[in-house]
Amino acid sequence: MVRIIGKYIRFNLAAAMEYRVSFLVQVLGMALNNSAFIFFWLLLFEKVGEINGYGFREVMLLWSLTAAGYGINEVFLGNGRFLSPIIYRGELDVYLLQPVPLLPNILCSRMNTSGWGDLAYGIVLFLLSQELTPLRLLLFPLLCLLAAFLFSAINVLYNSLTFYMGNAENLAGSVYNMVLMFATYPGTIFKGASTWIMHTLLPAALVIWIPTELILDFSWEKGLLLLGADGLMILLAILLFRGGLKRYASGNRMGTRL
Amino acid sequence: MILEIEGLNKSFRSPVKAAGLSGQVRSLVKREYREIRAVRDVSFSVPRGEMLAFIGPNGAGKSTTIKLITGILYPDSGSISVLGMDPHRQRKALSLRIGTVFGQKSQLWYHLPARDSFDLLGSIYNLSAAETARRVAELTQVFELKDFLDQPVRKLSLGQRIRCEIAASLIHSPEILFLDEPSIGLDVVVKARIRDLIKRLNEESGITVFLTSHDAGDIEKLCRRVIVINEGTAVWDGSVKEMKYSLLNRRIIDVKLEEELNLDLEGVTVLKSRPYSAKLEADLNRVDMREVMEALIRHNTIQDINVSTIPMEEVIAHIYENRTAGGVGTWEA
Amino acid sequence: MGSLRKYAAIFRYTFRDQLAYMPAFITGQIFFVVIIFVFFSLWKVIYGTKVLLAGLSLSQTLWYLTFTETVELSKCRIFQTVQNEIKDGSIAYALNRPYSYYGFQTARAMGESLVKLAPIMVLGFLSALLFVGPLPGYLGALPFGLILIIGGLLLNTLWMLNIGLLAFWTEDVTPFYWIFQKLIFILGGMFFPIDLFPDWLQGTARALPFAYSAYWPALTMVSFSREAFLTGLAGQGIYIALLTLTGAALFRGALRKVHVQGG
Numbered sequence: 001m002v003r004i005i006g007k008y009i010r011f012n013l014a015a016a017m018e019y020r021v022s023f024l025v026q027v028l029g030m031a032l033n034n035s036a037f038i039f040f041w042l043l044l045f046e047k048v049g050e051i052n053g054y055g056f057r058e059v060m061l062l063w064s065l066t067a068a069g070y071g072i073n074e075v076f077l078g079n080g081r082f083l084s085p086i087i088y089r090g091e092l093d094v095y096l097l098q099p100v101p102l103l104p105n106i107l108c109s110r111m112n113t114s115g116w117g118d119l120a121y122g123i124v125l126f127l128l129s130q131e132l133t134p135l136r137l138l139l140f141p142l143l144c145l146l147a148a149f150l151f152s153a154i155n156v157l158y159n160s161l162t163f164y165m166g167n168a169e170n171l172a173g174s175v176y177n178m179v180l181m182f183a184t185y186p187g188t189i190f191k192g193a194s195t196w197i198m199h200t201l202l203p204a205a206l207v208i209w210i211p212t213e214l215i216l217d218f219s220w221e222k223g224l225l226l227l228g229a230d231g232l233m234i235l236l237a238i239l240l241f242r243g244g245l246k247r248y249a250s251g252n253r254m255g256t257r258l
Numbered sequence: 259m260i261l262e263i264e265g266l267n268k269s270f271r272s273p274v275k276a277a278g279l280s281g282q283v284r285s286l287v288k289r290e291y292r293e294i295r296a297v298r299d300v301s302f303s304v305p306r307g308e309m310l311a312f313i314g315p316n317g318a319g320k321s322t323t324i325k326l327i328t329g330i331l332y333p334d335s336g337s338i339s340v341l342g343m344d345p346h347r348q349r350k351a352l353s354l355r356i357g358t359v360f361g362q363k364s365q366l367w368y369h370l371p372a373r374d375s376f377d378l379l380g381s382i383y384n385l386s387a388a389e390t391a392r393r394v395a396e397l398t399q400v401f402e403l404k405d406f407l408d409q410p411v412r413k414l415s416l417g418q419r420i421r422c423e424i425a426a427s428l429i430h431s432p433e434i435l436f437l438d439e440p441s442i443g444l445d446v447v448v449k450a451r452i453r454d455l456i457k458r459l460n461e462e463s464g465i466t467v468f469l470t471s472h473d474a475g476d477i478e479k480l481c482r483r484v485i486v487i488n489e490g491t492a493v494w495d496g497s498v499k500e501m502k503y504s505l506l507n508r509r510i511i512d513v514k515l516e517e518e519l520n521l522d523l524e525g526v527t528v529l530k531s532r533p534y535s536a537k538l539e540a541d542l543n544r545v546d547m548r549e550v551m552e553a554l555i556r557h558n559t560i561q562d563i564n565v566s567t568i569p570m571e572e573v574i575a576h577i578y579e580n581r582t583a584g585g586v587g588t589w590e591a
Numbered sequence: 592m593g594s595l596r597k598y599a600a601i602f603r604y605t606f607r608d609q610l611a612y613m614p615a616f617i618t619g620q621i622f623f624v625v626i627i628f629v630f631f632s633l634w635k636v637i638y639g640t641k642v643l644l645a646g647l648s649l650s651q652t653l654w655y656l657t658f659t660e661t662v663e664l665s666k667c668r669i670f671q672t673v674q675n676e677i678k679d680g681s682i683a684y685a686l687n688r689p690y691s692y693y694g695f696q697t698a699r700a701m702g703e704s705l706v707k708l709a710p711i712m713v714l715g716f717l718s719a720l721l722f723v724g725p726l727p728g729y730l731g732a733l734p735f736g737l738i739l740i741i742g743g744l745l746l747n748t749l750w751m752l753n754i755g756l757l758a759f760w761t762e763d764v765t766p767f768y769w770i771f772q773k774l775i776f777i778l779g780g781m782f783f784p785i786d787l788f789p790d791w792l793q794g795t796a797r798a799l800p801f802a803y804s805a806y807w808p809a810l811t812m813v814s815f816s817r818e819a820f821l822t823g824l825a826g827q828g829i830y831i832a833l834l835t836l837t838g839a840a841l842f843r844g845a846l847r848k849v850h851v852q853g854g
Contacts, residue, residue, distance in 0.1 A: 007378045015369040018410070021762055029766045036773040040782050047644070047787050048637050094363055096330045098382050099353040105382075178625055189632040246332045249270050250325050 001101055005108045009076065012111035023113050030117025034067055037184070052188035059186060060129035061215060065140075066183045066208050068122025069147025073155075074115025077107040077148065080155030081176065084162040084169035090250040103241065107152060136215055143211040150207045150230055154179060157237040163244025175202060183208035206230060260434060260466050261304040261327065266336035268297040268322055296322040298490040299336075306433075309460055309467040311481035311498065315578040319490040320470045324436055327468075328358055341433060354383060357432035359440055364419075365426045366411045372422040373407045376429055383430035390429070397425040401455060417448035424455070434466045435459075441473050453479050474570035486577055493577075502573055509547065511538040513554065514562040523553050597690055598698040605702030620711065623664055624718045630656045631722040645786040650723040651813040652784060657715040658736070658809035659781040662743045664711050667703040669696060669748060673755025674764050686846075693752065693838055700748040708744065732815040739808035739820065742827040746804045747775075749834040756838065759845040780806035800830040 016023045038060070045056040054062075073080070086092055086106065095106050126140055158172035182190075182204035190198060199205045210226050271291040297319045304310055314320050325331040327338055329345035329352055338345055343352045366375045373394065380390030398404055401421045406414055414422065420440060427435065437456070441449045457480060460467055471477060477484060477498060484501055486494035494501055512535070513519070519528065519536040525545030530537040540550050547565075554560060568576075631653055638649040647655065673696060676682040685692050719726065754767045775781050779801030780788075788796055796802055807823030 004378070004381045007381055011367060011370055011374055011378060014374070015367065018369050025763055025766050029769050032766075033769050033773065036776055039777045043777075043783055043788060044637070046789060051633070052636050091363065093325070093330050093360060094365060096349065097328060097353050097356075097358050099350040099384070100382050174622055177622060181626070181629060185629055185633060189636045191632070194628075194632075248331065250321075250330055 001104055004100060005076075005104065008108045009111070012078075012109075016111065016113045026114040027117040027120070030114040031121040034063070034118065034121045037063065051186055054186035054188065057129055058212070058216065059184075060125060061212050062184055062186070062208055064122045064126035064129065065144060065147060065211055065215075066122070066180065067118045067125065068140075068144040069207065070151060070180060071115045071117070071119025071122055072144060072148035073151040074112040075119060076111070077152045077155075078112040078115065079107050079110035080152045080159070081112075081173070082110065083155060083159035084167060084172055087159070087162045087244075087248065088167050088169075092248060093250055096248075102245075103156065103238065107156075130215075135218060139215050139218065143214065146226075146230060147207050147211060150203065150233060151176070151179075153230075153234045153237040154203070154207075156241055157233070160237070160240040160244045163241075163247045178202050179204045179207060187212075203229075203233065206233065259303045260306040260341060261468075262337075262339045263303065263327070264301050264337045266297055266300045266323070266326060266338065267295070267334045268326055268331060269334055270294045270296055295490050297326065297333075300487070300490070300492050301336075302485055302492060302495055304466060304468070306466055307460070307464045308483060309456075309481045310469065311477040311484040312468060312470045312487065313472070313477060313484060313574065313577075314487035318487045320487055321438060322490075323487065324358075324438055324468070324470065328356060328436060329353070354430060355432055356434045356436065357427035357430070358436045358438070359420075359424050359427045360438045364411075364423060366419070366422060368412050369410055371408045372403065372411055372414075372426070375411070375422075375426060379426055379429045385430060393429055393431070397428060400459070401425045417444055417451070420444065420448075420452060421455070424452070428459075431463075432465070434468060437467065437469045437471075439471055440469070441471060441476055449473065449475065456480060472574070474574055477574075478570045488577065502567060502570065507542040508568050509540045509542065510566045510568060511540060511550070511554075512536075512564040512566075513538070513558070513560055516559040516561060520557040521553055523550060526550055594690070598694055601690075601695060601698040602702040605699045606706055620664075620714055623660065623711065623714055626660060627653070627657055627715070627718040627722065645784070647784060647786060647814070650726065653723045654719050654726045655784055655809045655813045656782070657719045658740065658812045659779075659805040661708070661711050661715050662740055662747070662805055662808060663775070663781060665704045665708040665744055666747050666751075667700040667707070668751065668768075669700040670751040670755035670764055670768050672696070673752060674758040677755070677758040693835075693842060696752055696755075697745075697748055700752070701745060704744045704748065705741070708740070726813060728815055729812075732812050735815065735820045736808060736812035739811050739823045739827065742824070742831070743804045743808045746800070746827060746830060746834070749831060749838060750804075753834060753838045753841055756841045756845060759841075759848055775801045775804050778802070779804050780809075784810075798826075800826075800833075803827045803830055 041056055041059050045051075045059075049055075079086070083106070092106075095102055095109075098105060122144070130136065154176060155172065158175045159168060161168035161171065179202050182198055182202060187195070187198070187205055187209035195205070198209075206226065206229050210222065214223055214226070271293055300319075300323060312320050312323070322331065326333050327340055327345060329349040332346050340352055341355055345352050365379065366372055367378075376394045376397075377390060380387070380393070385393065398407060401424065403418075403422060403425060406418050407422075411419060411422065424437070424440065440456075441452060444452065453476060456467060456469075459465055467480070469476065469480060482497055484494065484496070484498045485492055486501070510529075514535050516534070518533055519531050521528070521538070523545060525541045525543075527539045527541075528536060529539055538550075540547065554563075634649055634652050634656075638644065638652075642648060644652070673682075676685065682692065685695070688695075716729075750771055751768065754764050754771060757764045757767060777783070778796050778799055780796065785793055785796045785802060785806050797806070803823060803826045807819065807826065811820045811823055
C-alpha cells in the first residue's frame, strides 16, 4: 500500500504539472488568502490585548495547525471530500475491483493542489510566529498529521451517510467547512451547549483546540485522552463506511479519473 | 466450472417522490420506497475458457449481475462462486484473478500517459517492477499501443483509449475478463479490431470472457453461448445459433416472379409485394418450409429465390421489444 | 427607452431563473447563521463588560457584521462566467447581439444578486435578533441602508466584471479575485469595523473604494446619520462611474486585440 500511495502522490503531482501555471497560482493564492486573516487578528489584538487566554501568538498557532493539518488532508487524502459523489455516481466500482485496502485507496487517489498552499502556509507560520522548543518541533508535525486524519474521518463519516439517506454531499461539505471555521477561533469563546457540539458532532476541539493546548502546555494525560477520542472518531467513520458498502447500489454514469 | 451462480436475487430501494407540497412534507417524516427487483432468481454456470455473451435491454439487470459476480454489490440471496471464491467475502483475493472493463468507467488517469496508469496498476496488483514492465511490453505488442502509450489519455481517440482500457484490465493476467459494453460508441472498423483482439486473447491465453453488449456483431462473432436477461430474469441460456432458430424461428424469402405474387398460406406474411418481386416472412412454428416452397412453385412462376434467416440485430431488437414475454419455450411473437 | 426595457427583461429572467434554485440556496445558508454565531461568541468576549468600543455597542457591531456579510454572500461570481466566455470564445457571439455585453452581464449579475439578497437579509435579521436582540432604528435606516447595500452589490459586480475581462490578457483571473476579496475583507471593513482600526489607517480606509462595498452600507444601517448615508452614496456614485469607465476602456482594448487576432 505504501508503494501505491507513493505512486498516487507522484502521479497526481505529474498531472498537476501538466498545468504548471495554474498549479503555482493556486498554491500561492491559497497562502495569500490565508494571510489576510493575520491582519484581521493583528487589528483585533491591537484593540483588545487578550481574548479568554488567547493572544495573537496563540491564535497564529491555531492557524498554523489548522492550515497544515487541512493541507495534509487535502494533498494526501484529498478524495475524502468527494466521497458522496463517488458513492452516488457509482464510481466506487473501480476501487472495489482492486486488491488494495479500500479506504486508503480511495482517499489517497486524489490530490487537491491548493492544499499545498495551506500546508506551506501552516508550516511557515508556525516557524515564524512561535517560540520554538525541541518538544514543540516534535509535537507540531505529529499533531498536524493527527489533525489531517481527523479531518479525513469527518469527511468519511458524514459522506458515508450518502449510503443511508441519499446524497449527503451538501451536509458533509457544510460540516467540513464549519469545523474548519470553528478551528481557527479560540475555543474559549464558545460557551454551553455549543462546546459540547464542538467536541462531538463538529469536533473542532479534537482537531485543533486540544492539540493547540498540547503544544502550549503539554501533558501526557491530555495527549492520551486526545488519542483515544481521535481513535474513536476514526473507528466510527470506518464502521459507518463499511456498513454502508452493503447498501452500495453502484450506477452507470460516464466518467474518467481526473 | 469457473463460475457458478445459484438462485441469485438483488433488489434496490428507491424513494418514491410524492407530488405536491403536502406530499413533500409527508415524505420528510416518512419516506416511501419502491422496490425494484433488479435480479430475480438467476442461475447459470460457465466453464473455463468459454466466451459468453450476456445480453438484454437497458435496465434488464446485466450490469447488476456482473457487479454481483465481481463483488461490487452484495446479493440479497443466492450463492455465487467465482474461481471457488465468494466474491463479496473474498473481494480482494478475487480481484487479483479477474479483470474488468466497464466501458463507462475508466481505470486510466485522464491527464497522464497510459504507461503511467499501467505502472500504477502493476503496483496495485502486487506485480514487481520487472513483471509490470514485461507485461506492459507484451500487452503493447498484442494491442499495438506503441504509438500512443506515452501520450496523455485525454489526447487519445476513443478506439485507442478502449484498447488501453482493455490492456489495463489484463495487466495482472486475470483468468476471467468481464467486458461491460466495450464497443459502445466505436466505429465499425475499430469494433472489428477490438473483436479480433479479444478473440485472439481467448484462443492464445485461454482466458474466460464474459461479455455484455448491445452489438449483434460482438455477440455473433465472438461468442458461442448467450444468456439473455430481461426484467431481472434469465430468459434464454444456450448457443447463439440456437437462439436465432428457437426464439425467432422465421425465414425471410425473397422471390422474383414473372407475374404478381399469388400466395395465401397460414404462417406466411407478405412483407412487400411488387410486380415481379416479393418479400415474405415464414413462421416455421406454424408452417413447414416445404409447404411454403410447394405453394410458391404451384401458384407462381419463379425466376429466382433467396431464403435467409433473420439478422441477429433483429433478433435482439425483437427480444428487447417483447420485454414482458415469458421464459424460454413460451416465446411467441 | 427601448434599450432600458431590454435590460429590464434580462434582469427579470435571471431573477425568475434564480428563483428555481431557491430551496437549495436557503439550506446552503445555514453556514451564514453559523458565521454570525461565531462572530457573536467572539465579540461577546471582546466586549466583556465594556458597553462601547469606538462608539459602537456589541449589538451594533454584530448587526454591522451581519450587513457586511449580507453584501458579501449576495455577490454573484460573474468573473467566472466572463472568464469562461472569453476562454471558450463564446463571447464572440455575444458581441454581435443588439446589446452591450457589459450592460448585459451587469444586469444578469444584479438579477442574481438581488434574488440572493432577499432571503439573506431575512436570515441575517433573524440570526442577529436571536443573538443580540433588535437593532434600534432598523426600520428607519432600512430604506437608506438598502440603497447603499444595492449600491455595494453593483460596485462588487463591476469589480468582478472588470476582473473577468482581464482574462483577455492573462491565463487565470481567479488570483485577482482573491486579492480583491481580501481587500474588501480587511480594508473594506467586512470583518472588522473601520472605526476600530488604528487611527493612522482609518482615514485612508474610509476613502478607498473597498469601504463603499461593505463599511458604508453597514454603518448606515447600524448607526444612521444623514452624513454617513450621503457620503456613502456619493462615494458609490464616484466609484461606480470610475469602474464603468475602466470597464469600457478594458473592453475597447480587448476588442482591438480580438480584431487584430482575427478572433
